[in-house]
Amino acid sequence: MLLQEIPKKEDILAAEKRIHDYVHRTPVFTSTQLNEMLGVNVYFKCENLQKVGAFKMRGASNAVLSLTKQQLKKGVATHSSGNHAQAIALTAKIAKIPSYIVMPQNAPEVKVEAVKKYGAEVIFCESNLMAREETLNDVIEKTGATFIHPYDNYDVIAGQATCAKEMIEDTDHLKAIFAPIGGGGLMAGTLLSSQYFGHKIPIIGAEPQGADDAYRSWKAGKLIQMENPNTIADGLRTSVGERNFPIIQDYITDIVTVSDAEIIEAMRLIFNYLKLVVEPSGAVPFASMMKTAEKYKGKKVGVILCGGNVDLKKLPF
């Protein structure tokens, strides 16, 4: 395996070009009413309006399109039942290559269908980490497909970085940007874009209290895996990856953890005032922002609405 370095400015610029036809430049919205209520001017980067309904399309498409022709022919594989799986499947569909998604047998039917709809082959496994990895290895051995990790992958990080880059370009004078931390792909990308394109705007990590491994790892100065995460924000239950953590350590300004009640209230305000559908994970950065609103009175802050894939039957209000 080649030694890799963290993505450079040029890598993110190259990613932006590479994925240009695969992703939307999502809009940035603000709500006068919400701003008056909070005393802060909040700009929302609407990745819930991204293809497949989440920022994951950026990293997945960059990683897939960075493969060699030889690799592309044999296809791509991942294990995920979430937005990354859909992003891999859609990228593969557009690029006309095969994709293989390993999913637990008990994955919700709606998620299985979402991936199949894009033409991916779904391979079921038992619902535990070992079975998942074994099944993925089997698939790779049999097909020669390349594994695209959901976050612990520099090409994925470079792709996710394009989100904050766009936001910085489209919104002047931001005093901070709030982004979520799950595996750390979006966060690492956001931190790098702040360094390279954003005059080092402070980046604030947002994490559910029930899955606060990034906060605890950051405080401890070493990676601590999350055991038994428990939060409504299902997209952020993952622990931070090995390639992601050092970037977080180097560049993050703060991490603000929030309760499920705070996440639900943030979600409700986004539905009510922005008229946007977000998933619980997508509301976490806004919840963190509201919790620290005093610091930003009269100022402009950015908040990444990272995804909108919520089961409408399970809305918490």
Added chain:
Amino acid sequence: MLLQEIPKKEDILAAEKRIHDYVHRTPVFTSTQLNEMLGVNVYFKCENLQKVGAFKMRGASNAVLSLTKQQLKKGVATHSSGNHAQAIALTAKIAKIPSYIVMPQNAPEVKVEAVKKYGAEVIFCESNLMAREETLNDVIEKTGATFIHPYDNYDVIAGQATCAKEMIEDTDHLKAIFAPIGGGGLMAGTLLSSQYFGHKIPIIGAEPQGADDAYRSWKAGKLIQMENPNTIADGLRTSVGERNFPIIQDYITDIVTVSDAEIIEAMRLIFNYLKLVVEPSGAVPFASMMKTAEKYKGKKVGVILCGGNVDLKKLPF
């Protein structure tokens, strides 16, 4: 009272200028997934993202800003508990004039608060038409305020017309535009913009089966009032107005009525695929479009998402 004529092309152009700083030019969204599912390319004009969350801001602001200085000083009044009331209150707030909103005593607290938040004075009355009109007349007599009717008013119609005008400018080759019919303000404006700016694009009226007075009036060739409307689409329970009906008679291509089940399904798809919050009334045009999708296979159609003010506790899914 001066004799008035239906709005001319110049009136709509003047309205557009007049309200420019009071409204958003709302975006037009489309969903690849939804289009593939339906076999139709559907373009949604997002008036749920308009100020106060509905197209009503266009007509209300045009009507208020068309008043003389003398009239403006004394303020404006209306009876409504819906989006028009909020639009009048917000316009009055921005224009720094008084506003008086007559509301039934049993209006939901959330709607009363929404209007008060904008600084309007709320005057309560009993919950029947006579009490409402008497109370409004009292308010007008006492304050000298000008009554702004929610739809049966040519300045309101000219304001609402700017919505379809923008959509026509921003979206090429539309084969039809679907718009809702409640009182007929948005519909009359849409029809006029199609005539003046849209090469007479066919305009299709969308109406709930439980409040189908426009459909029945159109078929009968005379205004028939709706008695006991019964539909989840609360914004469309009103009967068509006297100034609105002749414009509908002259220019409408078709009216497609839909059941509450069809409205709820349209709403669900909009939440799911467009990640947008719409109120039941806001989903009616899309429901009508889906019902007649066969006619538009492979073509481009426009759908006006007219509003997004829904009580999240009462979502039908």
